[in-house]
Amino acid sequence: MIEDKSQSKTNLSELGEFGLIRHLTEHFKITQDSTRKGVGDDAAVIDHASLKTLVTTDLLIEGIHFNLTYMPLKHLGYKAVMVNLSDVYAMNAEATQITVSIAVSNRFPLEALEELYAGIQLACDTYQIDLVGGDTSSSKTGLILSVTALGTSAEKDIVYRDGAKENDLLVVSGDLGAAYLGLQVLERERQVFDVNPNQQPDLDQYTYLIERQLKPEARKDVSKLLKDLKIKPTSMIDISDGLSSEVIHLCKSSALGCNVYEDKLPLDPQVISTSEEFNMDSTVVALNGGEDYELLFTISQNDFNKVKGNPNFSIIGHMTPENEGIHLVTRANQKMELTAQGWDAMLKNDA
């Protein structure tokens, strides 16, 4: 979070658009056999042969989706890739290629974009993804990032949102709410920094939360874990907007209701302690926090024994008939209707 003001700054206009693209992408290697032509022509050429191609895209805007005060550019680049890979993994598919378009105002020197692309490259290297296209242009205000991911899968392996059945178990990977609390911690530190720039923050007790916010990992491993367990989920979605919102998506897509059990929600100890510190209800944090990039899926009751006790997965509820509604069953055994927050609230705040 501490910037070295002495570093060199190269104005983007020295490179031009094509020079800039070349400069930023020349160290990206092609690792996928299916990439026939990457950056440098009108379009990339992909050969997925008899496999199905998957495509997903996200637009990330400074001041809306990220704040560069506490999001280092390298982390932003990494996260922008993760957000898209997560969507491909949520189809039970393999992610293979991305395109990245950026628009920047003149306050960004070349070195800033190099940082951004270093994060994108780290993500590509770690997840074996080929960068195959994109463009750069100027913006009037801040940084805009648009990432599109392609993936591939045999048709029989693809998992949609609409395949859940009555009585299916609702399962989530990892744990919930940490990314949201990480953002709260960073926001508080920024306010402290504004008041006293010399005070060094002690963030040791929040490391997991901050990492989940700044460097989320897309759950590439879940597809393999499930295959090893011989489970094909009946429906699946990734958790970007918060558990509640995604549970509602799955239910509506599959025309079902659902009971989610409060005492089954997987929470990291840092989530519990930090929720208390912020006077927040950790259940509300887990339900509405968002940006966890875990996978939420349904499986047949017959697969219960395969998942039970697996440290990667938590069974948090089960699907019910549509007319029974979508509920949280609290520790006190009360039923409360689940409601989604997130984007709507954000848009209203943007007025």
Place this chain on the structure above:
Amino acid sequence: MIEDKSQSKTNLSELGEFGLIRHLTEHFKITQDSTRKGVGDDAAVIDHASLKTLVTTDLLIEGIHFNLTYMPLKHLGYKAVMVNLSDVYAMNAEATQITVSIAVSNRFPLEALEELYAGIQLACDTYQIDLVGGDTSSSKTGLILSVTALGTSAEKDIVYRDGAKENDLLVVSGDLGAAYLGLQVLERERQVFDVNPNQQPDLDQYTYLIERQLKPEARKDVSKLLKDLKIKPTSMIDISDGLSSEVIHLCKSSALGCNVYEDKLPLDPQVISTSEEFNMDSTVVALNGGEDYELLFTISQNDFNKVKGNPNFSIIGHMTPENEGIHLVTRANQKMELTAQGWDAMLKNDA
């Protein structure tokens, strides 16, 4: 260009993100056999079977790439699709699917986005393209559009930028410079309107120029025209930044030089008369105008007779050894080095 201020306005927050996407996309039909899953899941699923998949993307930003003062939203939607299809056609491939992400500030009511999507839908209907994904979010300033297009082709038919050979003929479809002059006309009318809002502009003599600026058509037909003539271009690129810039791209990609003949440049009579009116050199307009979305390609000398006299195509030059450089040969038979303008100049102006 005249807005009806009495029309109803629906605030976006009444719909929410998912309601908004559903509302804007529910009237889009799927027409491509290859679209297995479109809008509504984590990713779209495309089945191009044994064909290659092509992907290209563009990011369009208000105040940089378009000005809503003279670009009606419906036209903007149409053009945003064309810009991407043009890149697929420039690979000699068929465009099949798009994703569209938008970010808008609260000054845009629902009706404005409906206009935008009406243009996107018209483009999809006309070119038989399926909208298969995207997202919407808020922005702090104005409208941001990100479009990604997918296409398909047999491997043997794909034309890259780097296949031109010495002595190949340089050919361009349609005519050049009209879109740029259309923008100049619209900009002048805006200034007149600012001074006297009651004066109705008489734009009859500029109809072709304005249409080329506001409603460009991607050259889907060129691939078929060439196949009917039994020609496979050796290299191809679309003209988005201006002829000069694209000629330089082809030359650099193919490690060649080129002579372009001034007297061969195809100019519409409106381009000639309006260049004179604006005290501009029509050759400079044709070389640097940009946004023509015509296709520039090279063919073997052996194909000369197949193209000669074809009203769709103009032979404007020929490829030379790299060390001979990239030149315009003027009507006075002088050789001038071709230089690209466009983005670099724009970025500097953005300071």
